Structure formats: structure tokens, C-alpha cells
Amino acid sequence: MTKDKCEIISICETRPEVLRVMHNLPNHIIINTGQHYDYEMDEMFWKENKIRPNYNLDAQTFGDIYDKLSDLLRKLKPKIVIIYGDTRSSLAGAIAAKDNDIKVAHLEAGTRCYNMDMPEERNRIMIDTIADILFAFNEIGKNNLLRENTQGKIFIVGDILYDKYLENRKHKNYIFLTIHRKENQNIFILKEIFNDYKNEKIIFPVHPVMIKFISKIDVSKYQKLKILKPLNYSQTMKYIKNAKLVISDSGGIQREAFFMGVPCKVMLKKNPLEKETSVFGYGDAKEKIKKIILDYVK
Numbered sequence: 001m002t003k004d005k006c007e008i009i010s011i012c013e014t015r016p017e018v019l020r021v022m023h024n025l026p027n028h029i030i031i032n033t034g035q036h037y038d039y040e041m042d043e044m045f046w047k048e049n050k051i052r053p054n055y056n057l058d059a060q061t062f063g064d065i066y067d068k069l070s071d072l073l074r075k076l077k078p079k080i081v082i083i084y085g086d087t088r089s090s091l092a093g094a095i096a097a098k099d100n101d102i103k104v105a106h107l108e109a110g111t112r113c114y115n116m117d118m119p120e121e122r123n124r125i126m127i128d129t130i131a132d133i134l135f136a137f138n139e140i141g142k143n144n145l146l147r148e149n150t151q152g153k154i155f156i157v158g159d160i161l162y163d164k165y166l167e168n169r170k171h172k173n174y175i176f177l178t179i180h181r182k183e184n185q186n187i188f189i190l191k192e193i194f195n196d197y198k199n200e201k202i203i204f205p206v207h208p209v210m211i212k213f214i215s216k217i218d219v220s221k222y223q224k225l226k227i228l229k230p231l232n233y234s235q236t237m238k239y240i241k242n243a244k245l246v247i248s249d250s251g252g253i254q255r256e257a258f259f260m261g262v263p264c265k266v267m268l269k270k271n272p273l274e275k276e277t278s279v280f281g282y283g284d285a286k287e288k289i290k291k292i293i294l295d296y297v298k
Contacts, residue, residue, distance in 0.1 A: 007297045009078040011069065011093035017084035020107055020160040023051050025290060027297075029076065033065045033089040034058040065092040073100045079297045080105055083131070086124040094127045105293060106152075107160070109134035110141025128152070133296065135289055138279050157288040158281015162263075166244075166283045169261060175200050176243040178236075180207035184249050184267055187213050193247060193267075194222045203239055205231045245282070 007027040012018055013035040021030060032046070032053035046053065055072065059065040065088065073081070073096055081097035083090045083106045090106075097104045106127050115121055128134060128145060134152040136142045137159045145154050175197055179189070190213060194202070205228040206214055219225055231239065237256065240246055246257040246264040257264035263282045 006076050007079045010082045012084045013089040014087050020084045029054045032056045035089045062088045062092050065089055066096050069093055069096040086120040091123040098130050103132040105133035106131040107135045110136040110144040112144045158285035160285045162280035163283050163285050171244045172242045175202045175245045176239045177202050177204040178248045178250055178253055180209055181249040187216050
């Protein structure tokens with residue numbers, strides 16, 4: 001791809017934005033506004049993440065960022081601009097895109113502290129007001145956006161920074177599964193899980209109430225499934241700590257996974273702990289965002 005052809009533009013500058021940037025999109029150009037202009041606050045983060053922006057605007061003030069972005073957007077004519085945070089670069093980028101009739105997608109949408117003395121709070125509210133696609137971390141962010149009657153389409157995707165943390169977290173390549181609640185006592189739920197993760201190693205200590213359902217499934221079809229007898233507390237903690245993902249309907253286990261920084265998919269229709277334990281997603285935010293963005297540029 002040349003600099004003169006693109007469908008998607010990412011505008012970013014600060015450390016959290018550089019860490020989140022979606023650098024694996026097709027027909028994609030990354031713009032560094034230059035808001036931070038010294039090595040420690042800018043160049044270091046790009047190098048560390050092995051990303052090179054296609055453009056560096058060397059612009060620090062809001063007006064300069066807006067003007068240079070507007071000129072560049074008119075030249076490149078993308079279908080969508082991705083905004084990654086709540087900085088002056090984010091706000092200038094969102095306004096410049098909308099002024100040029102380009103769709104805006106905002107990561108970190110719906111995040112609120114309700115302190116209007118903070119420039120970041122003002123910025124994110126203004127960005128969310130004009131964005132077409134709103135990527136919220138969780139239900140809390142979604143509800144904030146609904147309460148404010150924002151007009152963009154809202155998606156709950158989790159947090160790419162959490163994904164980055166999980167990539168760097170030392171774990172073993174298996175999924176730890178525990179399931180026993182009444183609503184999950186059937187072969188259909190078990191088959192769904194086994195099929196969804198058939199290419200993954202699953203460690204499954206079977207609760208006694210689930211034995212009769214397991215016996216009705218041909219588990220030999222799932223070669224990576226390892227069925228164990230019930231585990232004691234210390235064994236359970238070890239398996240949770242080293243897992244890449246926990247799948248459970250246990251309130252205790254989902255909290256323990258949260259305490260240890262392990263993503264946990266909760267198999268409950270109504271989860272009383274969801275606001276406390278599922279605030280950052282399950283480690284697949286980038287893939288969710290990528291799919292939604294590519295659907296918009298088809």
C-alpha cells in the first residue's frame with residue numbers, strides 16, 4: 001500500500017494510544033500527530049511496539065493538529081478514522097474527520113469520571129457525541145453512552161490494553177473449565193463449549209453432578225480435552241493461575257481468575273459479579289474491533 005491509498009486511518013500520539021493502535025488492518029495508514037515531541041514521550045513507544053507511523057505531523061497545538069489532519073484527510077479520502085483515546089489529538093482528529101464527512105470510530109467510548117474540570121473528560125464526551133462507531137470496554141461504558149443519548153452504534157469489545165497485558169503474562173497454553181450450575185446441566189452446553197474450543201487444550205475437572213451428561217458425549221472426538229477428577233483448592237488455584245482462559249459458572253472461580261489477572265468467560269445467563277469481574281473483556285478486543293471496522297469499509 002502506498003501513502004496515497006487507504007480506506008482506514010488511525011490517529012494517535014500518546015503512550016496508551018500507541019499501545020492500542022490497530023496496526024494489522026488492510027489499506028490502513030497510521031498518523032502520529034506529534035503532540036508529544038520528545039523521545040521519552042513519543043519515539044520510544046513507537047520503537048518498543050515495532051510500529052512506524054506513515055505520517056508524523058509535528059503538530060502540538062489543537063489548531064495545528066486540526067489543520068494538518070484536515071489537509072491530509074482531504075488528500076487521502078479514507079472511509080473511516082479510528083480515534084484511540086481522549087487527548088487533544090483524539091478530539092482534533094474526530095472533528096477533522098467529521099468536517100470532511102468521514103466516519104469516526106472511537107475506542108474507549110463511554111469512559112466517564114464526571115469531572116468536567118478534566119480536559120480528558122471533556123474531550124471524550126465531545127468525541128462520543130460525534131462518533132459513528134463507539135467501542136466501549138463494558139456494560140458500564142455502554143450504559144453511560146445510552147444515558148447521554150449518543151447517536152453512534154455501540155459495541156462492547158473489551159480493552160486492547162488488557163489484551164496487551166495478557167500477551168505478556170506468562171501462562172501455559174490451556175483453557176481451564178469448571179461447570180456445574182443447574183442451567184448448564186445438559187449435554188448441549190458441554191458440546192457447545194467443546195466444539196467452540198476443539199482446537200484448544202481444555203483441562204476439565206468434572207463435578208459429580210456433570211458425570212451423567214459427560215457420559216452421553218463421545219469425548220474421544222475432542223482429542224485435546226483432558227477430563228480430571230475434582231481438584232482441591234491449591235490444585236485449582238494453580239490451574240487458574242497458569243491458564244490462558246478460564247470458563248466457569250462458579251462465582252468463586254471467576255473472582256479468583258479476576259484476582260490473578262486471567263480472562264474468564266462466565267457461563268451464566270445472569271451474572272451478579274459481571275460489573276466487578278468482566279470490566280476489560282476476554283483478551284479478544286482487537287479481533288472484535290477489526291471485524292467491525294472491516295465490515296464498515298466493505
